[in-house]
Amino acid sequence: MAEKKEKKKSKIKKIQSAGHMRKIMADYFYELNNAAKAGSPKIAWCTSVGPAELLLSMGFLVYYPENHGAILGSTRTANDYIPVANAIGYSPDICSYLTSDVGAFIKGETPLTRAYEGIEGVPKPDVLVYNTNQCRDVQEWFNWYSKELNVPSIGITTYRNIGEIHDYHLEAIVGQIKDLIPTLEQISGNKFDIDKFKHFVGLSRDCTKLWKKVLETNTAVPAPISFFDETIHMGPAVVLRGSETAIEYYKLLLEELEGKVAQKDGAVEEEKYRIYWEGMPIWGKLRDLAEFFIDLKTAVIASTYCNSWIFDAFDPDDPFTSMARAYTEIFIVRDENFKEKYIEGMINKYKLDGILFHDSKTCPNNSNNRYGMPERLQKKLKIPSLTINGDLNDLRCYSEEQAKTNIEAFIEQLEAK
Numbered sequence: 001m002a003e004k005k006e007k008k009k010s011k012i013k014k015i016q017s018a019g020h021m022r023k024i025m026a027d028y029f030y031e032l033n034n035a036a037k038a039g040s041p042k043i044a045w046c047t048s049v050g051p052a053e054l055l056l057s058m059g060f061l062v063y064y065p066e067n068h069g070a071i072l073g074s075t076r077t078a079n080d081y082i083p084v085a086n087a088i089g090y091s092p093d094i095c096s097y098l099t100s101d102v103g104a105f106i107k108g109e110t111p112l113t114r115a116y117e118g119i120e121g122v123p124k125p126d127v128l129v130y131n132t133n134q135c136r137d138v139q140e141w142f143n144w145y146s147k148e149l150n151v152p153s154i155g156i157t158t159y160r161n162i163g164e165i166h167d168y169h170l171e172a173i174v175g176q177i178k179d180l181i182p183t184l185e186q187i188s189g190n191k192f193d194i195d196k197f198k199h200f201v202g203l204s205r206d207c208t209k210l211w212k213k214v215l216e217t218n219t220a221v222p223a224p225i226s227f228f229d230e231t232i233h234m235g236p237a238v239v240l241r242g243s244e245t246a247i248e249y250y251k252l253l254l255e256e257l258e259g260k261v262a263q264k265d266g267a268v269e270e271e272k273y274r275i276y277w278e279g280m281p282i283w284g285k286l287r288d289l290a291e292f293f294i295d296l297k298t299a300v301i302a303s304t305y306c307n308s309w310i311f312d313a314f315d316p317d318d319p320f321t322s323m324a325r326a327y328t329e330i331f332i333v334r335d336e337n338f339k340e341k342y343i344e345g346m347i348n349k350y351k352l353d354g355i356l357f358h359d360s361k362t363c364p365n366n367s368n369n370r371y372g373m374p375e376r377l378q379k380k381l382k383i384p385s386l387t388i389n390g391d392l393n394d395l396r397c398y399s400e401e402q403a404k405t406n407i408e409a410f411i412e413q414l415e416a417k
């Protein structure tokens, strides 16, 4: 007789709000699916740090292909699709969100169909709107869909690698945001309305403030939520910013985490070390890494990645310039000096013992170990750093054994300090 298999108990502590998050994310995808079927409201695809508030103000529902890329990664289906995009000329060396998403589209598949009954595919766009603040890949990605689906791709081409932000940067970006309006009016059939725009910038500002507070609960010792959980709970900040739904969600999550702080209920039992994660998540290994670090009594609790959806600058009284600033002052746009100071501030604020750099093979834009930063920070801050090789979605780039051996050695180094 076959032995009854015992279900392995996860070491990861539950976040109760997760149930509510799953519900609002499901509602979000069903709303898009219904709109795509009905042809109304119109759907805009937008890059993750693109001008979402403008699109919402003009009546579009907004879908984010990068979020879909992350779903392909976390469901570990990305590697089924990357070769499909490679076969049509998109290199295995470019963004694996792009290659997995395009490959899945060519095959006519999406994990959304398994997750949400009745959804047959991703919601087809009426317009594609990018911002190159994060990378060139997003523009190429949308250009492919533009040709494939015969849908206009419009966007903002911004500065990269900048230190101080000057008015001339913002003026150029504001000009480009305004240039999007006539096309969006034509596609949506709605006239641009400055009050609606202000309204959505205000909602995004409120969402961002709460998301920031959520992340800052981890300044407490022990920290109540891991980086790995944060990457999941940031979903509403990415796809539902500009909505009351996201604001309500982060109030709920914040209350729960503040309760954990009060009870000293840390994400890692007997937390011994606190680590910064620099770079992209390895989506297909979130759970595995979360459990691995729990065993090492190490809390990975602050990151550049999750902080990238904090947009302090949003100001509904000055929606164009504040939006230009919000989407320009993010980490990925800035130069090495800015980034180093930023990480230094995070290390102090979150009382961290070490920095883990993830060199994500297909995303040089979010891999900050390549120009000597780990060595400079190590020298300046006198805390150790480790670089692991991997990728956001392409698990062929990640050697689990090597990464774990290196992480264990790194923690031993912290112990010896």
Ligand code: SF4
Binding pocket: 066, 095, 096, 097, 098, 134, 135, 136, 137, 138, 280, 362, 363, 364, 365, 366, 392
């Ligand atoms: S920033 Fe990196 S992960 Fe994000 S779209 Fe660009 S290349 Fe891909």
